[in-house]
Amino acid sequence: MRAYIASRLVQTALVVFLSLTAVFGMVRLSGDPVLLFMPMDIQAKDVNEFRERLGFNDPLAVQYARFIAGAAHGDFGESLRYRSDAMTLVLERLPATLLLGSTALVLTLVIAVPLGVLSAVRRDSLLDHVGTLATVLGQATPGFWLGLMMIYLFSVQLRWLPTGGRGSLAHLVMPSIVLAAFFAARIARLTRSAVLDVLGEEYVLTARAKGLGEGRVIGKHTLRNAAIPIVTLAGLEAGQLLGGAVITETIFAWPGLGRLTVQALLNRDFPVVLAAVFLISVLYTLINLTVDLLYGWLDPRVRLQ
Amino acid sequence: MRGLRSALAVSLVLGLLAAAPAGAQDRVRSKEVVLGLGAEPRTMLAVTIVDWTTNTQLEHVYDRLLDRDPKTLRPRPMLATGWKIVNDTTWEFTLRRGVKFHNGEPFDAQSVKATMDYLKNPASKSHYAAYWRLVKEVQIVDPYTVRFVTEKPWPSLIDRASLTDFLVLPAKALRELGPEKLNQHPIGTGPFRFVEWKRDERLVLERNPDYWQGPADVARVTFRFIPEFSARMAALLSGEIDVMKDVPPHVLEAVERSGRAKIRAAVSSRINYLALVNLKPGPMQDLRVRRALNHAVNVDELIAQVLKGRATKICGPLSPANVDYAPVECYTYDPQRAAALLREAGHDPAKLQLTLDTPSGRYPLDKDVSLAIAAQLQRLGIKVNVVVNEWGTHLDKIKNRNTGDMFFLGWGPAVFGQGVVEPLFQANQTYSSYGNNKVINEKIARAITIVDPKGRAAAYAELQGLAHEEAAWVPLWQQHDLYGVASHVEWTPRADEKVWMYEARVVAR
């Protein structure tokens, strides 16, 4: 067990290193950063001076080496756009994204799992069909469209909720619903099919034959086994929620990591992009590791591998 | 169980209600104004980074050396009460007495010198060092008189000093606290004092009761950062914010109809134009082709149909809002003449293929204007391929001379001639589309050194005439800055894009 965790941690470090290298290369490829954060009426020679001073005229290998050396200490340099430390900027945004992401995750599980279970148990009923419709629509609606519609209805017309920003519980409602919508749809469908499969298994028939109440059949025997794929997907989604709340955060002006990353990318603010990718890949691979370990706990057969 | 559930429900509702932000009515009572901006300030230190959003917010905390008159856009006293030219390379400014920084420190010649020293210091990495390059040093004559000594004659120094290019920093605080701390808690002489800055959320300022011009009517200014345009619009319509910039022309009616906000417009000094690239081989290197395009594009129709009348046509590189403006004859919309000119240049309009590069969302309806221009040229049979670029890519392409035959761009605030002709009509400049004209190069080099107002006016008039003859661009228009302003806020926007809540008043309706 310990060896497994150790080996996975080494792999994590490798993954993070590869991510950073890949991103470093890609972000350099995407264009000249100096242009975007200097005013347009500055003379060419001044722009060059800046480029020189920031080290962008050095050969790529030198820049890369400098970057890796700094990253090893956690120093990702200064943001080109803001002139503050890049990693500090990124870390400041993390709590907000975690708040939004975890609320969305909780919402997803609380709504999607029971919905999926009910759909499976009452298969082909009206509830099932409505549920299917709802989940497919949930996946077919682009997040930004749903968000803007909700803002229009609940903020502009009804004035029940604020249009965005952070502050109170009310600010959390719409962004977490929008973020959760897509994932809830997926998890609901997955739950449904997982439960359906399990319900056909022999041990369930046995449990029913033994006369156990429906609640116990489903609760104790079904869910534990259906949980495996659900947990896997939830783990995957959690990782996506981290970096993927970009659109939701932008629409609702939520001060999170996704929004920062996207702005940094569009502004070619390399240090911030790299710091953000570092953080996200570390968190993501750690989540994957946790999910795999959880998987082992839930399904003893896996442990033997 | 029941009791618990209802208790939860009640507390949820209370929680939702209690923390609701102050509605519009509360803000009228407390005289608070909320502005919705697309981005947060990049720094709270003056004279460090050039950025409209940042400077808009900085101007509430810091003052300029000189301001601009909102109507004539000419320099007028602010922290400096008078100025004169001592000799060719020296400007002298008389400073205002009795002004204090927010920390009590007095404003005097030391502050001015410290500001210039800070921005010229390479360690500050200030963008403004390039703008003030010609200044050799700032001399303190006495506590309320300073001299700017320049390397060469620089008549436009007065223009630079009356923009956000010289917001004054506190000498003592800069020395004692250092730029880092000052960035977190800025101190200036401005009409509002810093309260808090929640990154990516809001910047809050409160009235400075000791402001030298008298305290502002507005008691509290909050800047909220809402990146998505339609969400900002929603915030204006729902009463969450009071001011927003760049309302697109077709939404104006909806805003007015809502009853919550009005549209206030100002003709901006910022210009939009279609650059005709002569810096690389192609049809645009032929003067006749460039003139033909000027006759083929119907600017009036573009303004009327795409921008719903919200733009002011210009015919030369400088607009009337520019202090060095001189009238230039307009190219008339004349498709036949355009076709004739093209044929003269050896091109059959029906077979001609051109490429137009445009950004999207950077300037009002830029993409739609480009598509409309393509449609207009199509009437002559010319096939135009419109390439939409992400902003960074657009700038990259222009710099690397990688765009098509034409590109769409805006420039501003364009309040003085040097700021437009020098960077845009010479081949060695980053964003220029036109160059390699020796005559124009020489005339530009000369014009920027003329101190005598009459001589300067004549020189710039000549340059505008030349640019017009050379048909380097299809000049389009001055943007109209369209602001959505809540009904209870009285404020008139300015042509130089200075959004200053000191000039605003909150009135109960």
Added chain:
Amino acid sequence: MKKYLGGGVTLAVLLVAVLAPWLAPHDPLRADLVQSLRPPGTPGHWLGTDQLGRDVLARVLHGARLALFIGGCTVLLTAVVGGLLGLVAGFVERWPSAALMRIADVQLSFPFILLAMTINAIVGLGLRNIILSLSAAGWVVYARVVRGEVLSVKQREYVHAAAALGVGRVRLLFRHVLPNVAPSIVVVASLQFSQFVVAEAAISFLGFGVQPPTPAWGSMLSESRDFLYVAWWLAAFPGAALALTALGVNLLGDWLRDRLDPKLRV
């Protein structure tokens, strides 16, 4: 029930895509500035016009072509690349398998928009960019699923039997394993299809969408943001078309899965 609804809708969309040039009353690319922002019901423009005067109905109909094209190309690319990688990784196991999983991790952990931007820097904006970007993000699912399937199929008796008979490894892979894994690839493809079409909207939102004036539902939705308060039809109709298509293809995919491989977890 599912198969009728799913199949019917998908067929309808297919027909519309093929027949669009004949069904559409106007040229979807033609701008008519005088007729900008007309509401639905205007004579000659049943679904209204957009800000440049282009007919919405024509653009929505032609959008079906693009949706199918984008979805189809992306699905093909991802299935081939991801499928092959998953096959090899699952079959060979050991380090290729772990390497594949880690590469997938690397890719999933950096922002999708970065992929789009890099591709944009190389190819520029446009259809190629979108298909490449979506594919770069989408191959991972195939790789994972196929690898899992291969791992399980490998254990089956007929594979052991074939190996015992001395069948070469390559032949084993392509003649015996692949045909049994193929159904899962098909199912994943059908479920991913609609997701790609929706993802096109997200890419357009971020600014890397289709070049105008090409009518794609996603970019039409993204552009409609600016006109939300004055022209609801610019968002409603492309959005409805998108949702309907996704619904149809998804239901079809569900039915396929129920028939072909009920145990498949996507």
